[in-house]
Amino acid sequence: MTSNPVADRAPTPSGVADRASAISIEGVAHEYAAETGTVRALSAVDLAVTAGEFVSLVGPSGCGKTTLLRAVAGLLEPAYGSIAVFGEPSRQARRARSLGLVTQEPGLLPWRSVEANVHLALELSDAGGTASDWLRRAGIDDYAALYPGELSGGMKQRVALARALAIEPRLLLMDEPFGALDELSREELRLELLSIWERERVSVLFVTHSIREALLLSDRVIVMSGSPGRILEDVPVLLPRPRTDALLADPAFVEAEQHIRSLLRAGA
């Protein structure tokens, strides 16, 4: 099923196939109740993410990528199929505090300072770190005493990222985390996320609209089509790491980008 558009110029990330499973999605379908009956949001989705892998979901609005991510997070129960996170139901993964969630809206508590917001994550989990340590790692320790209302959108998202990382998750679920940001902040945070990922080696499931963002970040890009949402193609990205914006002009990158774009156009 994979026509690999990206030339095999980079080695496969150290034996992905041998590693443990982070997410295993089998035959997941979901429907929403609407006034006009039920709306199919997802149809027969199968997907496996191995531990340490960075996988992006791209697709048009309403293709069910957010629904899929929320199902993995255990925030909604899919109508059909099964989801295992580290070999157990999502509920168990939540109990074990192995899921870090970052959404488009940062969801910070405005009455808590930046530091106290990160501390909330520690209060809710058994993670041993300190809030100030995580703020330092995210490069925002100068802002510890400020309140979310005093921060820019990009800074808020940094805090949300630090908060999600503070629980030391094994799986980071990100739903268009940079979607509401300006181009410059997006770029900064993308680089930040990459360096964090390379350091911590958590598994990441990343939902985005942006093909470029997906290609610059991911090991694999899952291309989805809309109504009902299903997977069109699983595109491996074998570009060398660390990746920078210099890749944007790379022929392999451009080819992959065009391939995904044509898939989306045909699927829409």
Place this chain on the structure above:
Amino acid sequence: MQEANQLETAAPTRDPAVRRATRISFSTRLRSVARVTLPPVVALALLVVAWEFWVREREVAEYLVPRPSAVFDSLRDDPGRYATASRESLTAALGGLIVASVGAFLLAVVMAHSRLLERALYPPALMVKVTPIVAVYPLFAIWFGFGVGPKIAIAALIAFFPMLVNGLIGLRAVDPAALDFMRALDASRWRVLWSLRMPSSLPYVFAALRISVPLSLIGAVVAEFLSGSSGVGQLILIANGDFDTPALFGAIVVLAALGVFLTGIVAYIERRVLFWHESMTDP
């Protein structure tokens, strides 16, 4: 990373050190307070002076409209009487406000967690709200006697509903992204209530207090009218019976002052508690 930090710190106000250094001085603050309080005080003073002149000039009968100076004399003649009455009315109003606010908020917490209980309890609460509270007073007098009890009950009853409605809305008005984050960490209902729902509801709680503070005062005075046993309401009844219009005005002035006092306290606490809320940002 380095670049990122430089970019962010380019905006000076975001740096905590800079913010501390630019903390507003005492005299600037005094000036800004004066800017807010002076105009209404001057306007009120002018009104009182104009009123005094009008009554003297036209020789308006005192039992109809007394001179402000006569009202002031009446207040000065027996300040102890007004003070005692104020204390009694204030106790009833505050007591009712506290009972109502705590009770209504707890009920809102219950309703916020169960649609079934909300459906079951909301209509009866609405029924209590639309019932004229004056009609309930005789019953309360039988139940609670003639002391402060029925006054607190009436004040509580009238102040209950705003807190119930606002509390319920506030407890539900949580940021969905924050709720998702907490749920992804398997936070318990209690944890979500304590760390997310209750703080989120505070702006609504204070909005309710702005409504229910004057209402509780109304409730207390109405109960005093009906019982005629104590408080500023009783002073008004007596002054009315004596055709002592200056004393009647005096009592009204005292009630207005109590209302301002209570509202002022609530506004002060609100500013302290809701410093993070967008309604509190300085103009």
